Amino acid sequence: MQFGQIGVRGLSDAASEVSRVPGARVIFLLAVAAFTSSATMRVADAMLPELARTYSATLPEVARVISYYSIAYGFMQLILGAIGDRYGKFLVITVAVCVSCAGCLAGALAMSLDQLVLARVLTGCAAAGIIPVSLAWIGDRVPYAQRQVTLARLASGTTLGITGGQVMGGVFVDTTGWRGGFVLLSVLFCIAGLLLLRELRRQPAVAEVRGASFVSRIQLVLSSPWARVVLFCSAAEAAMVFAVLALTPTYLQAQLNMSSSVSGGIIAVFGLGALSYTLVARHMVPWLGEARLVLFGCSILGAGLFILGTTESGLIAALVCLIAGFGFYMLHNTLQTNATQLAPEARGTSVALFATLIFMGQAGGVSLGAWMVEHVGPRSVIFSSAAALILLGLGFSLALRRRHR
Secondary structure: OOOOOOOOOHHHHHHHHOOOOOOHHHHHHHHHHHHHHHHHHHHHHHHHHHHHHHOOHHHHOHHHHHHHHHHHHHHHHHHHHHHHHOOHHHHHHHHHHHHHHHHHHHHHHHOOOHHHHHHHHHHHHHHHHOOHHHHHHHHHHHHHHHHHHHHHHHHHHHHHHHHHHHHHHHHHOOOOOOOHHHHHHHHHHHHHHHHHHHHOOOOOOOOOOOOOOOHHHHHHHHHHHHHHHHHHHHHHHHHHHHHHHHHHHHHHHHHHHHHHHHHHHHHHHHHHHHHHHHHHHHHHHHHHHHHHHHHHHHHHEEEHHHOOOOOOOOOHOOOOOOOHHHHHHHHHHHHHHHOOOOOHOOOOOOOHHHHHHHHHHHHHHHHHHHHHHHOOHHHHHHHHHHHHHHHHHHHHHHHHHHHOO
């Protein structure tokens, strides 16, 4: 079948072409891989001072283990998404997990800072093929009506990995040493890789897209007006939300005289709120529908941020972060689901483009937020993001209603 021949299919056609909806076992394996990938991204956050002592380097020098990983991860998402379209998404996920295992082990054995940075780059390049390609694979296998709930189950692994990785890095620094964190991640990747290899043999043959260039796949996705709407909203969401998450600990320390650990713990509660949504998504998705999920989610998130910017209580700040995290995932999960349907014949590329724009939005939002903190004050970031997210929810909700009609 030639690239572009299919076109955007209706939901009934997509459902009829799904030969076998993946079982709980496969989704669990993908969630484990997503957990380990997310934990690998964040595990070095708490290690930087110890790495500086180990390698007799400055903090900016050892920060390369984080920044270079992020650059490699962000760059390789698009490439591995296109490779998944061509050669098979489950194969790409499995290979990515196995290479990530080797990268983490190399990090644990690194004798110099340059070796550790190189190991992190290798791991970032490989891990870029886990979460985005898993989203695309689920898009291929799960009918749209069931997809948002399935993606929420995958997201539980991603969310736990983000918070778990930060905790893991700190725990190993304080106990057995920072190398133990990379060893544990390597073991987790190894277990997931072996189970995925066994599952790979059971996967039915899938006719993947061939004969299309990387550029033509990107052009196909961007040619759709709806794809441009979803991608823009995704980048805007990332810019606003991650600006708040990155800068709020500094705000809490300055305004409420909190310690670094307490302010970081309060922001970690945001992730628990997101996780709580994944546990009830199967009830909320059919009850509210996409448009109302987005509208209510952004309203909850925006209101929570407004309260966060005015409260003088640490307990209220933690409760607000919990509720705001829940609202955030009502929006984000809906964006993810729509991203898997932008171009069914190039789904790996479209989801990878979605993930790449989230990275770009995150980087731009944090940079702009830091400038605003310097010139206007930290509350300006919180309040402006809250207002913009409410407007984003209203606009995207209306766009969803028009599209459904």
